[in-house]
Amino acid sequence: MTTLLNNYFRLFDASRTDARAMEDLLSLFTSDAEIVLNGTSRRGFEGFMKAFYEYNMDVKHMWDGWVLQPDGSYQTNWAVCGQAADGTVYAKTGIDIARVNDEGQIMYLENVQDDKDAFSKYNQ
DSSP states (O other): OOHHHHHHHHHHHHHHHHHHHHHHHHEEEEEEEEEEETTTEEEEEHHHHHHHHHHHHEEEEEEEOEETTSOOOOEEEEEEEEETSOOOOOOOEEEEEEEETTTSSSEEEEEESSTTTTTTTOOO
């Protein structure tokens, strides 16, 4: 499972400019995966990705190893740097919590940023 979850970050970063990486990234998720951003839940990862790249020109993730939790989920600490669509640069940190189904697809991904307002524009 950790290889799948590591691929999530690698493909996320590559998907901005590589259509195949985007296809591969989306294939890691169930079509109705629950995506939670700072407590706000939505269904489907593809919609999030489209919105993300409307607001961001580039991004690069670094992360610790994914650790299996007692409840069966996986968790990692991450840091990201990026460039917003308006040209400003940023750096953020937080944790991701993922749940994977029996078919090996991500069915739940929660992104908990240290900055609680970080994804406010995606919650609209």
